[in-house]
Amino acid sequence: APLHSLFAAIEEPFRGGPFLDAVTRLEVTPADENCVALEVTCGDLTDTIISTLDEPPFVERRAGDVTLRGRLGIVRRVGDKVVGLWLFEGTELSAAEQSISAERSGYSGTIREAQRKLEGAGRDAFITDAELPLGEDLHGRWMIVTHGNGPRHGYEIDRIEREGDRTVIVLTADHGLRISGDTTEEVYFPRRTMTGPNTFLIPLRASVVAD
Numbered sequence: 001a002p003l004h005s006l007f008a009a010i011e012e013p014f015r016g017g018p019f020l021d022a023v024t025r026l027e028v029t030p031a032d033e034n035c036v037a038l039e040v041t042c043g044d045l046t047d048t049i050i051s052t053l054d055e056p057p058f059v060e061r062r063a064g065d066v067t068l069r070g071r072l073g074i075v076r077r078v079g080d081k082v083v084g085l086w087l088f089e090g091t092e093l094s095a096a097e098q099s100i101s102a103e104r105s106g107y108s109g110t111i112r113e114a115q116r117k118l119e120g121a122g123r124d125a126f127i128t129d130a131e132l133p134l135g136e137d138l139h140g141r142w143m144i145v146t147h148g149n150g151p152r153h154g155y156e157i158d159r160i161e162r163e164g165d166r167t168v169i170v171l172t173a174d175h176g177l178r179i180s181g182d183t184t185e186e187v188y189f190p191r192r193t194m195t196g197p198n199t200f201l202i203p204l205r206a207s208v209v210a211d
Contacts (some may be wrong), residue, residue, distance in 0.1 A: 010040060026063040037063035048075045048095065056105055058091060066095045070105055071203070083210040089203035102206045107132055111145065111198040112166070114179040116187075126169045128200070132160045141202055143169065147184055148196015157202070169200075 012019040019042065026037040026048070034053035039046060050061055050068045058069035066075050070090015075098075076083055085100045087093040092101045109130025115121035126145075132138065138157045146152050155175055161168040178185040184194045 010038065029062045030059065032059075032061075035061055037061075037066075039064075044078050046077045048077075049073070056091075058105070060092075066093075068093050081210075084208065086205070086207045088205045098208065100206050100208045102204060104204065106201055106203040107138075108199065108201045109167075111179065111200060114175060114177045115168075116174055116176075116178075118174060119178075123168075124171045124174045126155075126171070126175070126200070128167050128169060129165070130167055132167050132169070132202075134160050134162055136160075138202060141204075143200045143202045145198055145200045147194040147198055148182065149194050151192070151194065 010020070010023045020040060021043065022039075022041040024039040024041075026039055028035050028037045028050065032052070035051070037048065037050045039048050048063060048066045050063050050066060050073045052061060052068070052071055054061070054071060061068045066073065068087075068090060069092040070087055072086075072088040073090060073093040074084075074086040075093070075095040076085075082096050082098040085093050085095065085098060087100050087102065089105045090102065091105055093099065107130065109128045109132075111126045111128055113127035115123060115125045115127070117124055126143075136159050138160055141157050142154045143157055144152055144154050153175075156172040158170045158172045161170060176187040178187060179198065182195055182197065184198055186192050186194075
């Protein structure tokens with residue numbers, strides 16, 4: 001069953017007593033079993049969090065005066081004043097008179113080849129036909145790779161290069177994969193052999209914090 005249809009949980013530091021004052025589940029419109037909204041209060045701070053499993057094009061979700069188009073939105077208030085908005089893999093987040101938007105929620109594509117330093121290449125990288133921003137615009141971002149039969153892994157990006165008609169996603173560490181056509185082998189444990197295309201998603205984020 002989808003995660004959000006089962007429960008919504010908040011973890012808090014605990015040392016002799018609770019850290020948070022209150023956690024309240026909010027009604028989301030339109031409702032969906034894969035969408036949850038929480039209001040978390042700690043002293044003068046109140047965070048409104050909306051989390052979804054929506055895919056682009058995103059449905060507009062509302063909880064109180066917070067509106068989200070995306071996967072995750074967090075609105076922080078001090079008293080009644082909005083002091084911060086954080087948007088992850090989405091295109092719009094707003095509350096009260098504050099808002100943040102993004103032209104796109106992320107980049108996606110299919111991995112065609114893999115390169116490893118330990119196998120003689122000059123870099124640890126994935127090769128794709130997708131067009132990505134060159135240079136270090138995506139430095140420090142994570143790409144989520146979904147293999148043909150379901151497993152997923154995350155890899156940190158160092159930079160993006162272009163060679164002819166191919167885009168090279170250079171990683172910060174060894175990905176440990178060998179790709180040949182529709183067959184992918186893991187070099188390290190559990191050393192699985194997977195079939196089917198390897199697709200990827202690079203989710204983007206945006207934020208606005210009051211001075």
